[in-house]
Each structure stands twice: as C-alpha cells, then as structure tokens.
Amino acid sequence: MRALPPLVFFLYFNALFTFENIPSTPAMRLVFLLSIEVVLLLAILAAVRSFGWKLSRFAKACLSFLILALVLVRYVDITALGVLGREFNLHGDFPHVHRVFAMFWEAMSLGSGLIVLAMAATIVGSAFALNWAGLTVWERALGRKTLRQFVLYAAPVLTLGFFLAAGRAFSVPTTSIVRRQIQNLRAGEADQRAAAEIEWPPQNLESNLHRLGGANVFLIFLESYGVTLIEDAHHFDAIGPRFRALEENLRQAKYYFASSQIYSPTFGGGSWRAHATFLSGFHVDSEHLYNALLASDRETLVSVLSGHGYRTVAAEPGIKWYWPDGKFYGFDRIYTFDDLGYKGPPMGWWKIPDQFTMYRLYQDEIRGARKPLFAKVSLIMSHIPYFPIPEYVEDWSRFDDGTAFQGSLDSVAHDAYRDLRELSTWYVEAFRYELDILEGFLLDYVPENSLVIVVGDHQPPKLVTHNNDSWAVPMHVFSKRPELVRAFDALGFREGLVPLHPTSLTMAGFLSSFLEIYDEPAPANEATGE
Numbered sequence: 108m109r110a111l112p113p114l115v116f117f118l119y120f121n122a123l124f125t126f127e128n129i130p131s132t133p134a135m136r137l138v139f140l141l142s143i144e145v146v147l148l149l150a151i152l153a154a155v156r157s158f159g160w161k162l163s164r165f166a167k168a169c170l171s172f173l174i175l176a177l178v179l180v181r182y183v184d185i186t187a188l189g190v191l192g193r194e195f196n197l198h199g200d201f202p203h204v205h206r207v208f209a210m211f212w213e214a215m216s217l218g219s220g221l222i223v224l225a226m227a228a229t230i231v232g233s234a235f236a237l238n239w240a241g242l243t244v245w246e247r248a249l250g251r252k253t254l255r256q257f258v259l260y261a262a263p264v265l266t267l268g269f270f271l272a273a274g275r276a277f278s279v280p281t282t283s284i285v286r287r288q289i290q291n292l293r294a295g296e297a298d299q300r301a302a303a304e305i306e307w308p309p310q311n312l313e314s315n316l317h318r319l320g321g322a323n324v325f326l327i328f329l330e331s332y333g334v335t336l337i338e339d340a341h342h343f344d345a346i347g348p349r350f351r352a353l354e355e356n357l358r359q360a361k362y363y364f365a366s367s368q369i370y371s372p373t374f375g376g377g378s379w380r381a382h383a384t385f386l387s388g389f390h391v392d393s394e395h396l397y398n399a400l401l402a403s404d405r406e407t408l409v410s411v412l413s414g415h416g417y418r419t420v421a422a423e424p425g426i427k428w429y430w431p432d433g434k435f436y437g438f439d440r441i442y443t444f445d446d447l448g449y450k451g452p453p454m455g456w457w458k459i460p461d462q463f464t465m466y467r468l469y470q471d472e473i474r475g476a477r478k479p480l481f482a483k484v485s486l487i488m489s490h491i492p493y494f495p496i497p498e499y500v501e502d503w504s505r506f507d508d509g510t511a512f513q514g515s516l517d518s519v520a521h522d523a524y525r526d527l528r529e530l531s532t533w534y535v536e537a538f539r540y541e542l543d544i545l546e547g548f549l550l551d552y553v554p555e556n557s558l559v560i561v562v563g564d565h566q567p568p569k570l571v572t573h574n575n576d577s578w579a580v581p582m583h584v585f586s587k588r589p590e591l592v593r594a595f596d597a598l599g600f601r602e603g604l605v606p607l608h609p610t611s612l613t614m615a616g617f618l619s620s621f622l623e624i625y626d627e628p629a630p631a632n633e634a635t636g637e
Contacts, residue, residue: 113248116241120145123178125278128189131569135182140278143269149245150262156249157259162242171238175231180288181281191375192569192576197288198295199394298395305399310388311619312406316415317627322591323480323557324412328382329541330490332563334368334579335572336538337605345535349542350604357585360550363592365600368579368610369617371565379432381564381614386436388618401435408618409436412481422447422468422484424459442467450509454488460497461486462544463506469552489541491568493533499543534571549585559585581606594624
C-alpha cells in the first residue's frame with residue numbers, strides 16, 4: 108500500500124502535462140502518453156533526497172505555482188487551436204484577453220458570473236493543494252533508497268527514449284510551448300519594428316466611377332459571418348429556409364442580388380484587420396501591420412468615395428472607447444456606442460441591438476441625405492457569445508421612444524450562462540436575427556439608387572466551425588439597378604444568396620476590383636484625342 112500514493116500522484120502529475128484538447132471545445136481529454144517533464148521533476152526530487160536535503164516550504168510553494176503556471180500555459184495553447192482554429196500568440200493575442208473576459212462577464216448575469224469566478228478560484232486552489240500534496244508524497248517516498256535509485260537510473264533511460272520516440276510514447280513538452288511563446292514575443296517585436304519601416308506598395312486608384320451613377324453605397328460587415336453557415340449541413344439545414352425566403356421576398360421587391368465567397372485575412376477574430384484590409388486594399392494580417400496602416404497616409408475606399416462627392420459615415424456600435432482608427436479613415440461622421448443614443452434596455456455585452464443601429468442610420472443619414480452616401484456599418488449581435496438575441500421588432504419606429512422592448516431589464520439584457528455545446532445553435536439563431544434586419548432594411552429603408560454590399564469579416568471560432576478550416580466568408584451585393592449587380596459578374600459573383608462555388612477573390616483585392624468594375628473608360632476618339 109505504500110506504493111499507492113506515489114503512483115496516484117505520478118499519474119496526476121503526468122495527466123497535468125499530457126492532456127490534450129477535445130477538438131472544437133474548451134474541454135480536455137486524457138491520453139496514454141508519458142511526460143518527460145514529470146520524469147525530470149522526479150529525478151530532481153530524487154537527487155535532492157540523495158544529499159539528505161528536503162524542499163523548504165517556500166521552495167515547495169514556488170514549485171507548486173510553477174507547475175500550475177505551466178499547466179495553464181499548456182491549456183491556453185492547445186485550447187486556442189481547438190477553439191479559435193489557430194495558435195495562441197502571446198505577443199498578438201494577450202493585449203485583447205481582458206476584453207474577451209469583459210465580454211463574457213457582461214453577457215452573463217451577476218449570479219452566473221460569480222459562480223464562474225468561484226469555480227475558477229476553487230479549481231486553482233485545489234490544483235495548488237494537490238501539487239503541494241503530490242510533492243510532499245513523492246519527497247517522502249524518495250526517502251526510500253530503492254525507489255530513489257530506481258528513479259535516478261530510470262530517468263536517463265527514459266530521457267534517451269524521449270529523443271528516440273518523441274511523439275509516439277511521449278507528450279509534447281509544455282516547456283516547448285513556453286519556448287515557442289518566447290520566440291513569438293521576440294518575433295512579434297521584430298515584426299513591429301519592420302512594420303514601422305514598411306515601404307508601402309504604390310496605389311493605382313484611378314476610376315471615374317461613372318458606372319456607379321452616384322448610387323449610395325452601404326457596406327455592411329456581419330460579425331463572424333463565415334462560410335460555415337452555408338457549408339456546414341447542421342448550420343444550413345436550420346438557416347437555409349430563411350435564405351430562400353429572403354431571396355423570394357427580395358425578388359418580389361424588384362431587387363437584384365448576387366453572391367460569392369471572399370477570403371479574409373483573419374480567422375475566428377480580429378474583425379478590425381478584415382475591415383482594414385477590405386477598405387485599404389492591403390493585406391493586414393497582424394497588429395503590427397494594422398498599426399502601421401493607421402499611421403500611414405494610404406488611400407482607402409472611404410477617401411476615394413469622399414473625393415467623388417460622397418458623404419462618408421460609419422456606424423460602430425461595438426466601439427465603447429476612443430477610436431483612433433476613425434481619424435485614419437477620414438469619415439465625415441462616426442457613430443460609436445455613445446453617439447447612437449440607444450434608449451432601450453441593454454443587450455448583453457454589446458448593449459445596442461443591431462436593428463436600432465440600422466434605424467438610427469436611416470434617421471440621421473439616409474432620410475435627409477442631400478448627396479450620395481457611403482455608410483460602413485458593423486452589425487455585431489452575431490459575435491460570440493451569441494446571446495441574448497433580441498426579438499426582431501416589426502415596427503422600427505418603436506425605437507424612437509425606447510418602447511421597442513417590454514419587460515424587466517434582466518429578462519432582456521442578461522441570460523443564464525449557457526452550455527458551450529449549444530454554441531452552433533445560438534450562432535444560427537443570431538444570423539436569423541441579422542437576416543431579419545437585413546430584409547427590413549432593404550425593403551423599407553434603402554433608397555432606390557443604392558448598392559448594398561454585405562460581407563462577413565471572418566469565420567467564427569473553431570467552437571462553431573468544427574471541421575471547416577476555410578478562411579472564406581460570404582459576400583452579397585444588392586440593388587434595384589441590375590447593372591450595379593451585374594458588374595460583379597466579372598469578379599465571379601453569381602445570382603442568389605448561397606455562394607457555394609470556389610473563389611479567388613480576396614479582401615485585399617476588393618478595392619481595386621471595385622474601382623475597376625465601375626470605371627467607364629473614355630470613348631476611343633476621346634482617349635486618343637482624334
């Protein structure tokens with residue numbers, strides 16, 4: 108029986124350094140692999156005992172915390188790949204971690220949030236206590252010469268086996284993850300220096316836009332609208348009928364529309380990089396390039412249309428703090444969270460329902476427009492955690508006095524924290540809401556001479572996409588002027604709202620393509636002067 112406690116804690120420590128992610132979930136699974144780090148840990152303890160020494164309480168506490176920290180590093184690293192669909196990058200991702208926690212905190216009720224915090228504290232405290240107990244048990248057990256010698260002899264043999272059979276019998280060392288993140292930090296700093304000295308490629312933005320004919324241009328980004336919504340059978344079986352109904356209703360309203368897929372520079376997050384790429388025509392796939400772009404004098408779709416006499420506005424309900432990006436783009440007016448003036452109950456983290464954002468755009472910009480309008484809008488209710496999802500309000504004018512939603516604030520603003528396994532279901536429901544808004548906006552609030560472009564910013568996290576690793580997103584164009592939609596035929600767009608055909612179109616290529624398809628070359632005799 109003396110061998111049982113050391114065996115139990117050996118298995119415990121080994122599990123801490125070998126667990127793997129269950130794909131598309133934040134959950135873990137145990138694997139039958141050996142951790143070389145646990146072998147070396149026991150060898151160090153055995154060597155200490157060979158000299159007749161024992162760990163001080165301080166040393167044992169530090170070692171317990173170190174084990175806990177390494178386990179956390181391992182969990183974050185392997186879970187990011189399973190949840191986000193990409194590796195966690197300490198340099199690029201860490202600055203945004205607090206916003207993710209804040210988002211989930213505000214999306215939960217206070218009671219649910221406190222329960223989650225209590226559970227997290229309990230897990231951390233229990234893990235530390237188990238680490239301490241495990242070190243104590245093994246330190247005592249290694250006082251026996253036979254076990255101590257076995258560990259000291261076995262450690263070199265197993266270390267040799269690790270180098271010969273790594274990946275088959277041994278787990279990937281957690282310390283290698285730490286080393287990789289240190290390399291990421293160094294590489295990130297180098298990239299940051301390089302981005303600050305970047306030589307921007309020349310821009311050719313010449314276009315008379317005659318074929319656009321002064322049409323209003325509405326560019327609507329749908330948060331996390333990825334091809335998984337139409338390619339994943341589980342998603343499309345639920346949302347497909349809504350797409351078909353929207354197609355039929357738009358045809359009856361004399362709308363023309365076409366769709367394609369377009370590749371985003373990001374996956375599972377980083378919306379601002381997708382927006383910047385789409386508007387600037389430059390592939391922005393890192394924070395360094397994004398910051399460098401903001402510090403540059405590059406032209407964008409916003410500045411081009413402004414130069415052609417358009418009023419340019421942006422509706423950004425998710426922006427709750429100072430937004431220096433707006434200065435770079437040069438919008439005539441920006442509606443952020445505080446500017447929109449929403450009077451109703453808050454909707455989870457985002458507070459403002461997307462339907463209100465579109466209605467406010469109509470009230471303040473569309474209804475009394477005296478010149479062509481370019482409006483960039485970010486619809487954000489389809490952002491994780493996808494709840495609570497407000498009901499669609501048939502009479503948009505009810506937003507005028509804040510009576511669009513009835514009932515207590517808690518019943519509308521917060522929802523109980525939900526099972527993550529249901530994320531795909533909520534994701535689909537969020538887009539059912541977004542499609543309702545899009546239909547209402549197109550049918551009742553868009554002027555006749557308009558082009559509406561709807562595009563996803565990126566695929567949702569791996570929690571939702573599961574096995575879909577594509578970086579493509581759907582893109583749609585709508586207008587009652589058929590020639591405005593047919594111009595996109597040259598870019599591979601096809602009639603309908605479900606683009607399943609492959610594409611080579613990228614967000615970085617959109618700006619030049621847009622200017623080209625709406626450019627009307629001068630007649631031959633005029634161009635040659637004959």
